[in-house]
Amino acid sequence: MVSDDPTLPIRDYLAAWTPSIEARLRALLPSEDAEPRTVHAAMRYSVLAGGKRLRPALVLLGARAAGGREDDVLGVACAVEFVHTYSLIHDDLPAMDDDDFRRGRPSCHKQFGEATAILAGDALNTFAFEVIASTAPDPSRVPALVMELCRAAGTRGMVGGQVADLEAEVVQTESSNGLAGNGGGVVPDLNVVRGIHERKTGALLTASLVLGAAAFGADEGLIARLREIGGRLGLAFQIVDDVLDEEGHVSELGKTPGKDRAQGKATFPAAIGVAASRAEAARLVAEADALIGGSGASPELAAMPGADVLTGLGAFLLARRS
């Protein structure tokens, strides 16, 4: 039997590579037996808590698109996951989103205390650059890789998105209606929400794809197309995240659903409702797929190694339950 499920290649790809990513994360992180043990334990606790490893997988896919070997960018892939994890640890802090749970376990500061969580996040942020500098397959590309990751993680990217996210938080009255923002709540502006998501989540996801390709010196044309693809997939990913927070179950999510609305977060469902959010995510994925292999794709991209896997990624992101 031949399956025509478009998500099969990406699921096979993730199944094939996730063990290598996990093993490399584990090997790179400082040992809990080395001082400072508490911070090393907190770093390992948060990084090795599972998670989809989507960003590392995008780095590998970017490498493949540029004709490089995945094995050679496992370190770069882990570096992006370290940045992602540091941002989760700090976002969960009481002064930020104040989340007690993450991936079904106590968040870092609940487990280790606030001071250790702040320092573990700081250390992971720094460590990411050490890992890039020491593992990039071509040292002459390190300046470009560092600049790419910094732009995605800094105030123009992830940090900027988190700021805008916190600033957009408005006290919304609880609504018994399925559509957040109704029932007297404030409806956030769609462009504001899009801007937050593009920076808070989209920038690092896009950079992941770009880093993998740039590590092998991909030309500007390929990098530009990967940016277009990554931008759409990244935004779709976050919209699905918003929808899952509205509709998901704690057992699947590993965190408390409905928290966005309770906190008055500027989300796609709050701005345009769940149905329109799902449609927007599907539209973005269709655009990404067209860029990768559709009729509008450049011959270069259609022939790109891993195009089939990348195409299935959008469908995979749309279908995810957690």
Add this chain to the structure above:
Amino acid sequence: MVSDDPTLPIRDYLAAWTPSIEARLRALLPSEDAEPRTVHAAMRYSVLAGGKRLRPALVLLGARAAGGREDDVLGVACAVEFVHTYSLIHDDLPAMDDDDFRRGRPSCHKQFGEATAILAGDALNTFAFEVIASTAPDPSRVPALVMELCRAAGTRGMVGGQVADLEAEVVQTESSNGLAGNGGGVVPDLNVVRGIHERKTGALLTASLVLGAAAFGADEGLIARLREIGGRLGLAFQIVDDVLDEEGHVSELGKTPGKDRAQGKATFPAAIGVAASRAEAARLVAEADALIGGSGASPELAAMPGADVLTGLGAFLLARRS
């Protein structure tokens, strides 16, 4: 009249270069007019609050020792100051040292709120690596520079020192005696204190000197000697800091003196008293001076450009009042 004050060359050097350092810090930092304005404002507030700019000056001195031009490493010098400033912002947080004042002004979180302070620190940490990657005089040295800064700033260095510092905090009973640790307080172990200081302050000061030289591809011999010199000057610097906290005045320090003792910090004065601490700092400076230009110095170091300035640095650190 000819002055034989050994601190004159370093004072002249700092006076000559501090304006360039300040100007470069100002030019590199993102504008407050660009989004996210609050975080950019917080970054500028904390970085541009004055300070001695000792770390940037050490980068310039390292460059000079390796025969490079100071102008070419101003960006690298600023990067180290960004890392230093991020650490101050995070150390001042309520969950850490809980300091309301820094350099005579409200600390970052008192001025901008905790969330913004955490994010401003995160952004400065990331930004430091972007600045190194984009301004290093020789791009082929970027991997080595990034690794050097990461080792100094991460868990083996600065972050590790801060953890040990927090863990060593013991509730000491207030003592009316001039010597902290007496009067029923717990006397910290000198080796523990030394280990904290070497990592929390010494590592980044040492790395500053090394980064300046490594930016120009200095050989391993020079780098190793600069590490020995930097380690001693860095530890002396922190011991003087401890002594000033015991004896200084708020008007000179720009922060509240006596806070270390009230918090039960593991300091040199708490471990061995003020007089022995001063003597230890002087001993370390004498060792550093011997390494630079004394009879034990290598011909390479004695002839090193800037040796006269470096020699005066120790005396300058011993004499400082704030």
